[in-house]
Amino acid sequence: MKNASQVTENILISGQPKDSELQQLHEKGYKTVINLxxxxxxxxxxxxERIVEDSxxxxxxxxxxxxxxxxTKVGRFLQALATKDALPAVVHCGGGGRAGIMVLLHLAITxxxxxxxALAQGEEMGIAPAPGSPYRKYFEEYVKQHSAGERR
Numbered sequence: 001m002k003n004a005s006q007v008t009e010n011i012l013i014s015g016q017p018k019d020s021e022l023q024q025l026h027e028k029g030y031k032t033v034i035n036l037x038x039x040x041x042x043x044x045x046x047x048x049e050r051i052v053e054d055s056x057x058x059x060x061x062x063x064x065x066x067x068x069x070x071x072t073k074v075g076r077f078l079q080a081l082a083t084k085d086a087l088p089a090v091v092h093c094g095g096g097g098r099a100g101i102m103v104l105l106h107l108a109i110t111x112x113x114x115x116x117x118a119l120a121q122g123e124e125m126g127i128a129p130a131p132g133s134p135y136r137k138y139f140e141e142y143v144k145q146h147s148a149g150e151r152r
Contacts, residue, residue, distance in 0.1 A: 001021050001090075007103050015095040015096045017090070022048060025057060030057060032088075034061075037063060100122075103127065114147065115143045115144055118139075
C-alpha cells in the first residue's frame with residue numbers, strides 16, 4: 001500500500017489502498033478499515049465499502065479535511081478504534097498524512113499525552129502535523145481540551 005506505516009502494533013496507516021490490497025487485509029489479520037477520504041477526492045475507490053465488508057472487515061467512512069475536521073468527526077474516529085473487535089485496523093487517506101494525524105490524536109488521548117508529548121512522539125513516528133499545516137492548530141487545541149495529560 002502507498003506510504004504504509006505500522007504506527008502501533010495494531011494500527012497501520014496508508015494512502016489509498018488498491019482494490020486488491022483491500023481484499024487481502026482480512027487475510028493479513030486486520031479487522032477494520034477507516035477511510036478518511038471524501039467521495040469528491042480524485043482516486044477514491046467507489047466500491048471500497050462493499051469490497052471491505054465483503055472481505056469480512058468492519059468499515060468506517062469519516063471524511064476529514066482541514067475545512068471539515070471537528071469534534072464530531074474526531075469522536076467518531078476515536079469510537080471506531082475503541083469498538084470491540086476493531087483492532088488491528090488500517091486507517092487511510094489519499095497519501096497517509098491525515099491518517100497519521102488522526103491516529104496521533106487517538107494516541108494522545110488514549111495515552112494521556114500533553115500537546116508537547118504528542119508532538120514529540122508524532123515527530124519520532126513521522127506523523128506529527130507540520131508547523132503551519134492546516135491541521136496543526138486544531139490538533140493542539142483538541143489535545144489541550146481532551147487529553148488527561150494536559151490536566152496533570
